[in-house]
Amino acid sequence: MVLVVACAPPGEGTPPAESSLALDQPESHRRMVETLRAIADAAETENPYLGRREIERARKDLAAMPEDDIPKRWFLNLYLGQNELRLGNERTALEHYVEANRLLGESRDEVPQEKRIQTLLETGVAYMRWGETENCVLRHTSESCIFPLQGGGVHVAQDGSRGAIEYFEKVLQTAPRASPEHVRALWLINIAYMTLGQYPGEVPPERLIPPERFESDEPFPRFVDIAPDLGLNSFDLAGGAIAEDFDGDHDLDIMVSTMDTSGQTRLYVNLGDGSFEERTEQAGLEGILGGLNTIQADYDNDGDVDVLVLRGGWWREAGRHPNSLLRNNGDGTFSDVTFDAGLGRVHYPTQTGGWADYDNDGDLDLYIGNESGRAAVFDDAETAEARAPCQLFRNNGDGTFTDVATDAGVDNLLHAKAVVWGDYDGNRYPDIFVSNFGTANRLYRNNGDGTFTDVAGEAGVRFPVSSFPSWFWDVNNDGVLDLYVSAFGGVSYRADVASVAASYLGWPHPNELARLYIGDGQGGFQDRAAEWGLTQVTLPMGSNFGDLDNDGYPDFYLGTGYPYYEGLMPNLMYRNRSGERFADVTTAGGFGHVQKGHGVVFADLDNDGDQDVFEQIGGAFPGDAFGNVLFENPGFGNNWIKLRLVGVRSNRFGVGARIRADVIEQGRRRSIHATMGSGGSFGGNPLRAEIGLGQATRIELLEIYWPTSDRTQQFENVAVNQWLEITEGDDAYRKFTVEPVTFRRP
Secondary structure: OOOOOOOOOOOOOOOOOOOHHHHOOOHHHHHHHHHHHHHHHHHHHHOOOOOOHHHHHHHHHHHHOOOOOHHHHHHHHHHHHHHHHHOOOHHHHHHHHHHHHHHHHHHOOOOOHHHHHHHHHHHHHHHHHHHHHHHHHOOOOOOOOEOOOOHHHOOOOOHHHHHHHHHHHHHHHHOOOOOHHHHHHHHHHHHHHHHOOOOOOOOOHHHOOOHHHHOOOOOOOOOEEOHHHHOOOOEEOOOOEEEEOOOOOOOOEEEEOOOOOOOEOEEEEEOOOOOEEEOOOOOOOOOOEOOOEEEEEOOOOOOOOEEEEEOEOOOHHHHOOOOEEEEEOOOOOEEEOHHHHOOOOOOOOEEEEEEEOOOOOOOOEEEEEEEOEOOOOOOOOOOOOEOOOOEEEEEOOOOOEEEOHHHHOOOOOOEEEEEEEEOOOOOOOOEEEEEEEOOOOEEEEEOOOOOEEEOHHHHOOOOOOEEEEEEEEOOOOOOOOEEEEEEOEEOOEEOOHHHHHHHHHOOOOOOOOOEEEEEOOOOOEEEOOOOOOOOOOOOEEEEEEEOOOOOOOOEEEEEEOOOOOOOOOOOEEEEEEOOOEEEEOHHHHOOOEOOOEEEEEEEOOOOOOOOEEEEEEEOOOHHHEEEOEEEEOOOOOOEEEEEEEEOOOOOOOOOOOEEEEEEEEOOEEEEEEEEOOOOOOEOEOOOOEEEEEEOOOEEEEEEEEEOOOOEEEEEEEEEOOEEEEEEOOOOOOEEEOOOOOOOOOO
16 A cells, blocks of 8 residues: 655745845835744744644654553554644654554553544544545545535545545444444544445445435535636635735635645735636735734725734644734735734734724724633643733724723633624624633623623623634624524533534534524524524534525525544535525535635625635644635526725725615515625625625615714615615715626636
8 A cells, every 4th residue: 555645735835035026015014024934934843733843752752662662652653643644744644553553452451442442543534634635635626525425526546545444443343332432433434435436325334324414404506616727726724715806906806814824825816807816926925924814904994905814823822923914005915014003012812803993983993802711622732821812903093003902891811713793782883792712702882982891691692602603694684683603512522523423413412502693673682593493513613604595695604624634524504594594505505525614705706696605725734734615606596786885984895884775576575684894703705795685676775874974875776786886975876887707717
């Protein structure tokens, strides 16, 4: 059997040399590039996820270990297998795992049974990871890793999957039936048979998870991944994604980041002819490295969309990295102005933030959710706890910010994993929901005087304890904001594929479930997740919402997974059924990618009126990189309207403005509600409203409410299927003509 090493494409993973363009950048930009290069250099040895320090120490220990000390040699081989696999050295990892299993055969009773089972399971996972590299990475097709795997997703090189099945079968024969190890092996052996094209027919009956367990709730058109055809499938670790018109030509460009400290932030410019071109270097972004998430806003009100890159999430004290505020210069380039803007005075680990005009003065302020404590439960390394207060940066209106979090009462000092703004009580002042991983959540009500009060308890939104991605939306179109809060484990239980498997099988599991809090219009919420059909264990990291079928009700997509390699599970798509329930359409629609999903974007990238779905994909460890996906929307035949808002007294892009479209559809009058923003907490939809109208043939009344100026604009008898620009205070709107294109494929 021949083994190979997983690797990134040639040249990737190395900080770029300073370009001539970088030399023309301001001092703040050059200082950031130097800082990030130093972080990347140190991470190679020191970072708990990316570094090599533990491997080097364990190799020396193994070399010095007496041959007859079997328990210690077993442990070191197991440990080296884990860490070599983490770095993507699959051949070396498997050698250590095989040796660990050989030593177990000689150890008799010196190694506990549960450790023997763990060794078998991890060896199977290592073989499966090798198979993924040999096939999903090196022989990628549009069907690769789409659950349930079939067609072009079946592996050509099958040794990895066959080795995995051998070891998973040993676990199933050894581990107690109710144990997490048994359930993990059961789940993974079914996936391994899928990769061989032998599911379900050749799976032993006692091992089979029936295909009907994976069926969608209803039929749904198939979306196809075309990212490789367009050159958008950059090979990265977990990161952020934004679709935005960065150059002002009305076509949506894409920016992606990666948590890899040596990984480059990339810009793909939409050429308007169905193709994209990477212009990272031309945009002045070379050397802007790392970033687990990205969020966009026009912080300086100049009409160009700027970007904030967030860094250090999950890494506690090792994640004290600066964030990057990238100013859009309006000429196709960006400059890092973090230090000049006052955002770089202190560095905390984070992956989440949000923009809003909390004081209604006409410019956008920034709340960053930092990570205090030891809630990073996936790393056993001895790392000091981080004391990282959240930050509320008030925009001074001159390109600088002042942190007022303590005075405002929003420093949180918990492990924030999502930050979302929304005026849930309708008083014109946006409030903050903070999803805190491992502790109760916060709902900071804006008091309108520069201070906030945590009312999560009285509003009924403190749970789940294991919360992660979250967002405000109007899920039932009643004009009142609702709140979705995901769950990423249990109260004292980390995310585990065993819970996912148990959920599909209808077995008991310890995982919390997501909450769908429906607003009551009086400042309170009621959890209606079960009534809406949200009863599946999901374990999301990335997420966003949009309107796939243009029916006027928001759907949502969850990028699932967790750092360990056994965390193979489908990403999940939920379709909103007329504001009454959700239908899982994952497998019918082809959305069930099993690699680890992060930044999610709903956006009309080909200007045909319906939203495509872009997802940044990749894991937390160097050996778990993967390419991004772009699911092309096949169309549903419904009507739509696109709106760009131009603030005058309000912030330039109208973030926080409320939109209502009154329509008559099939003889029934209804209202469709939206709030201008970038969507969920892990992925950036464009700062323009893309609103589905169903079968309505015109908009009876289109209303825009601007909270800052407390002004309402109304337009009657608006035609559908058009692109409009509405300026605050103007009596007429401006029409754009943007022609649809066909994505260009080789």
